[in-house]
Amino acid sequence: MSIATTAIPSPRQPSRRKSLRFDDRRQLFLLALALPAVVYIAAVAIWPLVQGIGYSFFDYNLLRRGGAKTFVGLDNYVQVLTDGTGQRALINTFVFTIGAVFFEFILGLGLAMLLWRDGRFNRICLAFLLIPVTITPLVVGLIFRALLAVDYGYIGYYLAEWGITSPRGLLAGTTTALPTLIFIDIWEWTPLVALILLAGLKALPGDILEAAFADGATSWQRFRLVILPLLLPTVFLALVLRMMDAFRVFDSIFVTTGGGPGDATTSLMVYGVKQGLQFFNIGYASAIANISILCIALMAAAFTLLIRRADVKANEQ
Incomplete structure (x- = not known):
């Protein structure tokens, strides 16, 4: 008598899904965090920039019926560089930027050196020194326009009354208006340059300064041979930030x-x-904006080369 045996099926093993490695999950998580910022930058910065570059090659005026655009190539750029008003605007911008940034750096470095030592008096002075930075440039302009007014300004009235300025005031003179605006910018942004340079000074290694002092180096030698070369990265940061802001x-x-x-x-x-919002000449205004961006990029590149050469020269010494 044979006993029939039936095969008992073995239980199915649960399928194992291929799980991502920790590094892959981490990269996906970081990508998810950065994605909203990337989308925002692309929508607010990159796309308008690309659109402006495209408009600059067209004769595009919103006042024209139907908003028709005519391709003109580089004519808008040529017109900016050859037109009298465009040339004067370009020269004024460079004069303003170079003059303001130069004096802001010199004065800011001097203030940073004076406030280098920690002390209650220096901290109080630094707090008061940062007040101009907290005021928006629009409000600063309104304040100085009121102060320099020849009919009611606390400064402009007496300057005109004593014959120091013309009866129309500093802001109304063709030779005094731009230097006055440079002075206003220096008053507002010198404290920011001083704060950046002061942070760089406080980060300098103290042992190197003590070694230079022990070797008998004078104050000028320590500043020229030790402090300034070590401060070059901070100087580059301050100059580039202020140059980009002043040019705009x-x-x-x-x-x-x-x-x-x-x-x-x-x-x-x-x-x-004025060209874009007053005359609605979008193509011409886009060319002006692109020229500004190009000038800022070239000036930043020039600062980079100068700082690198100075850094290499200082390391060789």
Whole structure:
């Protein structure tokens, strides 16, 4: 008698899904975190920039019926560089940027050296020194326009009364308006340069300074041979930040002189805003904006080369 045996099926093993490695999950998580910021930058910065570059090659005016655009190539750029107002705006912008950044760096470095030592008096002075930075450039322009007014200003009235300035005031003179605007920018942004340089000074290694002092180096030698070479990265940061901001100056000029008298204080940004929002010449205004971006990039590259050469020379010594 044979006993039939039936095979008992073995239980199925649960399938194992291929799980991602920890590094892959971490990269996906970081990508998910950065994605909203990337989308925002692309929508707010990159796309308008690309659109502006495209508009700059067209004769595009919103006042024209139907908003027709005509391809003109580089004619808008040529017109900016050959037109009298465009040339004056470009020159004014470079004069304003170089003059403001130069004096802000010199004064800011001097203030940073004076406030280098820790002390209650220095901390109090630093707190008061940062007040101009907290005021927006628009408000600063309105304040100085009121102070320099010849009929009711606390400064402008007496300057005109004593014959130091013309009866029209500093902001109304073709030779004094731009230097006055440079002074306003220096008053507002020198504390920021001083704060950046002061942070760099406080980060310097103390043992190197003590060794230079022990070797008998004078104060000028320590500054020229030790402090300044070590401070070059901070100097580069301060100069580039202020150069980029000064080259885009608009607020203080717009509320004080509006680019006048004539074209004496017209900057590239003021000229571009007038062309775009007053005359609705979008193609020409886009070319002006692109020229501004190109000039900022070239100046930043020049600063980079100068700082690198100075750094290499200092390391060789």
